[in-house]
Amino acid sequence: MALVPKATGARDALLDAAEAIMLEEGYAAVTTRRIAGRAGLNSALVFYYFDTMDGLFIALFRRGAQETQQRWDRVLRSSQPLWGIWDMLRDESHTARTMEFIALGNHRKAIRTELATAAKRFHQMQRKVLARALESYGVDPDAWPASSVIVILTGIARYLLIEEAFDVHLGHAETVALVEGQIRALEGDRQPAEGGVVAAAPG
Amino acid sequence: MALVPKATGARDALLDAAEAIMLEEGYAAVTTRRIAGRAGLNSALVFYYFDTMDGLFIALFRRGAQETQQRWDRVLRSSQPLWGIWDMLRDESHTARTMEFIALGNHRKAIRTELATAAKRFHQMQRKVLARALESYGVDPDAWPASSVIVILTGIARYLLIEEAFDVHLGHAETVALVEGQIRALEGDRQPAEGGVVAAAPG
DNA sequence: GTCTATAGCTGGATAGAC
DNA sequence: GTCTATCCAGCTATAGAC
Numbered sequence: 001m002a003l004v005p006k007a008t009g010a011r012d013a014l015l016d017a018a019e020a021i022m023l024e025e026g027y028a029a030v031t032t033r034r035i036a037g038r039a040g041l042n043s044a045l046v047f048y049y050f051d052t053m054d055g056l057f058i059a060l061f062r063r064g065a066q067e068t069q070q071r072w073d074r075v076l077r078s079s080q081p082l083w084g085i086w087d088m089l090r091d092e093s094h095t096a097r098t099m100e101f102i103a104l105g106n107h108r109k110a111i112r113t114e115l116a117t118a119a120k121r122f123h124q125m126q127r128k129v130l131a132r133a134l135e136s137y138g139v140d141p142d143a144w145p146a147s148s149v150i151v152i153l154t155g156i157a158r159y160l161l162i163e164e165a166f167d168v169h170l171g172h173a174e175t176v177a178l179v180e181g182q183i184r185a186l187e188g189d190r191q192p193a194e195g196g197v198v199a200a201a202p203g
Numbered sequence: 204m205a206l207v208p209k210a211t212g213a214r215d216a217l218l219d220a221a222e223a224i225m226l227e228e229g230y231a232a233v234t235t236r237r238i239a240g241r242a243g244l245n246s247a248l249v250f251y252y253f254d255t256m257d258g259l260f261i262a263l264f265r266r267g268a269q270e271t272q273q274r275w276d277r278v279l280r281s282s283q284p285l286w287g288i289w290d291m292l293r294d295e296s297h298t299a300r301t302m303e304f305i306a307l308g309n310h311r312k313a314i315r316t317e318l319a320t321a322a323k324r325f326h327q328m329q330r331k332v333l334a335r336a337l338e339s340y341g342v343d344p345d346a347w348p349a350s351s352v353i354v355i356l357t358g359i360a361r362y363l364l365i366e367e368a369f370d371v372h373l374g375h376a377e378t379v380a381l382v383e384g385q386i387r388a389l390e391g392d393r394q395p396a397e398g399g400v401v402a403a404a405p406g
Numbered sequence: 407g408t409c410t411a412t413a414g415c416t417g418g419a420t421a422g423a424c
Numbered sequence: 425g426t427c428t429a430t431c432c433a434g435c436t437a438t439a440g441a442c
Binding site for chain 2: 112
């Protein structure tokens with residue numbers, strides 16, 4: 001399960017092509033003809049495998065969400081879960097795809113439902129690990145509930161990435177320093193060798 | 204200058220129609236024919252006034268940014284700038300439009316440039332007022348730089364709104380309480396009568 | 407499972423009448 | 425400034441051959 005999936009069959013090849021087009025040019029550019037052209041296949045195959053364009057988007061989202069789940073599984077096993085969560089949230093490639101689906105989901109009910117389900121699952125997964133960690137650090141759960149820490153870290157990380165994509169960096173360095181200072185106070189320095197986001201799959 | 208602009212001429216009517224379609228169905232649904240149909244005008248007029256679809260989107264963004272600027276002007280004159288900024292950031296109608304343009308800008312250079320310029324202008328505007336306010340509250344500017352406070356508040360507010368649009372509310376109440384508790388500690392209770400976001404235009 | 411062919415529609419954009 | 429008419433391209437989706 002590599003980060004950049006390699007097509008093993010026509011269905012995967014179509015999903016790979018759709019994902020690439022979506023990231024490069026946005027969901028509106030994902031059309032049956034362009035998917036097929038990029039994958040070197042016939043456009044009728046899109047309907048054979050996914051029935052409709054909505055079906056394709058949902059299949060694409062689920063495949064991505066499964067990968068994301070596996071990455072969270074790894075990250076949350078880290079002995080420094082705060083660092084792990086923060087670094088994962090700061091990962092651009094993951095967030096770019098999520099934001100494209102959010103834009104799509106804002107106007108398509110079927111996608112919106114998929115997104116909501118996945119968002120809740122990931123939140124709970126993070127909350128369980130984080131609540132235990134914060135407790136072990138002696139953090140008052142009334143002052144800093146784990147679910148709030150997730151919302152705050154996610155919101156900050158995502159906003160930083162959005163602005164970076166537009167080459168806007170006002171206050172970014174200060175904010176990263178501020179957040180990472182808080183994490184360091186609880187978990188010490190980042191131990192880059194384990195639980196990292198980068199080394200996700202073996203060569 | 205009302206929040207929901209009334210068309211005074213064909214050009215404004217086209218922009219109004221484009222904005223409504225964009226909010227309801229996303230930027231991809233904004234087409235010359237649909238704009239014209241909604242405005243009760245001819246689709247060729249879109250090209251007469253805006254040359255291309257990119258031209259239309261840029262004109263639409265600029266008109267909205269001008270309104271936003273005026274709203275920030277009002278909000279930042281408040282005697283409780285932290286409350287003013289937070290309430291403005293939490294305003295859904297404003298953010299929905301911004302996010303649609305971000306999705307569009309992620310894949311169109313001309314839009315991206317417009318967005319970056321406006322984002323920087325708004326940030327500086329907020330930072331000036333906030334830096335002075337935080338200083339008057341005795342907040343250490345090295346621990347909490349104004350530009351970081353802007354990034355943090357904006358990131359949190361926007362993430363809350365994104366999730367609310369998908370009916371996901373995990374950790375939201377706790378996070379709002381946490382943020383507003385911090386603001387209250389500096390500025391006291393919210394004084395709803397002045398500088399509010401709601402009462403923007405007469406009539 | 408993959409292809410060709412095509413129906414039926416909608417898109418951006420332009421020319422030119424009024 | 426607003427309209428009709430039109431070009432050509434692209435779209436989703438289906439039918440049916442292989």
